[in-house]
Amino acid sequence: xxxxxxxxxxxxxxxxxxxxxxxxxxxxxxxxxxxxxxxxxxxxxxxxxxxxxxxxxxxxxxxxxxxxxxxxxxxxxxxxxxxxxxxxxxxxxxxxxxxxxxxxxxxxxxxxxxxxxxxxxxxxxxxxxxxxxxxxxxxxxxxxxxxxxxxxxxxxxxxxxxxxxxxxxxxxxxxxxxxxxxxxxxxxxxxxxxxxxxxxxxxxxxxxxxxxxxxxxxxxxxxxxxxxxxxxxxxxxxxxxxxxxxxxxxxxxxxxxxxxxxxxxxxxxxxxxxx
Numbered sequence: 001x002x003x004x005x006x007x008x009x010x011x012x013x014x015x016x017x018x019x020x021x022x023x024x025x026x027x028x029x030x031x032x033x034x035x036x037x038x039x040x041x042x043x044x045x046x047x048x049x050x051x052x053x054x055x056x057x058x059x060x061x062x063x064x065x066x067x068x069x070x071x072x073x074x075x076x077x078x079x080x081x082x083x084x085x086x087x088x089x090x091x092x093x094x095x096x097x098x099x100x101x102x103x104x105x106x107x108x109x110x111x112x113x114x115x116x117x118x119x120x121x122x123x124x125x126x127x128x129x130x131x132x133x134x135x136x137x138x139x140x141x142x143x144x145x146x147x148x149x150x151x152x153x154x155x156x157x158x159x160x161x162x163x164x165x166x167x168x169x170x171x172x173x174x175x176x177x178x179x180x181x182x183x184x185x186x187x188x189x190x191x192x193x194x195x196x197x198x199x200x201x202x203x204x205x206x207x208x209x210x211x212x213x214x215x216x217x218x219x220x221x222x223x224x225x226x227x228x229x230x231x232x233x234x235x236x237x238x239x240x241x242x243x244x245x246x247x248x249x250x251x252x253x254x255x256x257x258x259x260x261x262x263x264x265x266x267x268x269x270x271x272x273x274x275x
Contacts, residue, residue, distance in 0.1 A: 007076055009170070009202050010038035010061060015070035017056060024068055029227040030056045034070070036221070036230065043196055043203040045213035045220045047259065049267060053228025054206040058172050061204060062086050075169060083170075084112060087163030091175040093155035095147040095162075102143040105130040105161045112166055126165075133161045136198075137191050153184035157191060164195070170202040177212065186244055189215055197241065210256045211247055214238075222262050232262050 015034040018024035031053040038044055046054050059065040060072060063079045072079040074086075087108075095104045109115040109126050119126065134143060137157040147155055156176060163171055173192075177185040193216060196203055207213055213220045214236055222232035236255065238246060246252050 007040075008037035008073075009040040009042070009075055010036065010204075011071075011073040012036040012060075013071045015060065015067045015072060017060060017065060018068045029068075031060070031228040033229050034060075038202065038204075038219075041200045041202060043205070043216060043218045045205040045207055045217035046223055047207060047210060047213050047220060048223030048228065048263065049225045050208075052223045052225050054223055055174055056228065057223070058088075058174055058204065058206060061170075062088065062172060084166075085168050086170040086172055087166065087168040088172045088174070089156070089159045089163045089176045090173075091178045093147070093152075093159035095155055095158060097147050100144050100146055101134065101139065101150065101158050102127065102130055104147070104158055105134065105165050107162060108166050115166060130161065130165055133164060134158070136195065137161060151184075152180055153188060156180065156188060160192070160195070164199075164201075168201060170204070171196075173203065173205045173207075175207055176205075178208065185209075185212070190244065192216060193242065210259050211252075214252060214255050214259070215242060215244075215247060220259060222259060222266075224266055231266070232259070234259060 012034045016032050017030045018028060019030055023029070034057070046057060048054055056065065060067060061074065061079070063082045066080075074083060095101075096107070099107070106126060110119050115122075115126070131140070131143060134140060137160065139154060139157055139161070142150065142154065147158075150158065160171075160176070177188050180188065189212060192203075196216075203216075205213065205216060217236055220234045220236060221230045222234070223229065224231045234255065238251060238255075
């Protein structure tokens with residue numbers, strides 16, 4: 001087998017993080033003993049109690065935080081600072097109100113190298129890329145609208161386009177659909193499902209929604225309450241492509257209940273659950 005295929009795309013080896021030296025000396029960690037290997041193109045979801053370190057894990061993965069101990073590699077390279085090969089989207093779309101939808105999507109290309117240096121010369125090419133991406137998520141015809149003219153779901157679609165405009169190898173999503181109504185949320189699940197299937201980038205999704213994690217992910221990790229560590233790894237072997245009808249089947253609901261049981265047991269006992 002090709003060794004490049006065997007190399008994990010994301011590789012955490014014995015990663016611990018304390019937010020400062022005093023907390024390190026006191027043995028107070030935000031996350032501890034994280035070991036994680038993610039295959040190229042894999043979609044993983046991370047679930048767990050509030051404050052367990054899910055967002056801290058995201059910062060470690062993107063190089064926004066350096067580990068206190070251990071090593072992190074992404075795409076075979078040590079993570080030593082903010083990654084340019086990743087895109088991020090959050091619960092708040094954070095679209096700039098004075099920019100149109102199209103100009104919001106183009107923003108990373110204006111500020112991130114190597115695109116920034118060639119933005120003026122290649123603007124027409126980048127505009128076409130943004131228009132195609134917006135069309136893919138159902139926003140054709142909304143390019144010249146401002147954020148206040150879009151629904152919450154439309155704003156989040158635009159936010160995901162902005163995260164993908166520089167063609168990253170990895171997309172990190174922190175509760176991206178948490179503020180949306182149930183119907184819009186499920187529409188966005190399908191949008192993300194289709195983008196991932198078409199483009200093959202890695203996805204790390206942090207969510208409180210167990211149904212969302214099971215519907216979208218190849219693998220779901222359950223994180224313990226602080227200090228955060230992964231205590232359950234659940235492979236989701238439901239066939240792809242997955243339609244929303246799947247969420248009403250016993251095979252799907254059994255996995256959701258299993259994960260809910262793990263989190264419930266953690267809340268009661270604080271015990272470590274075996275993988």
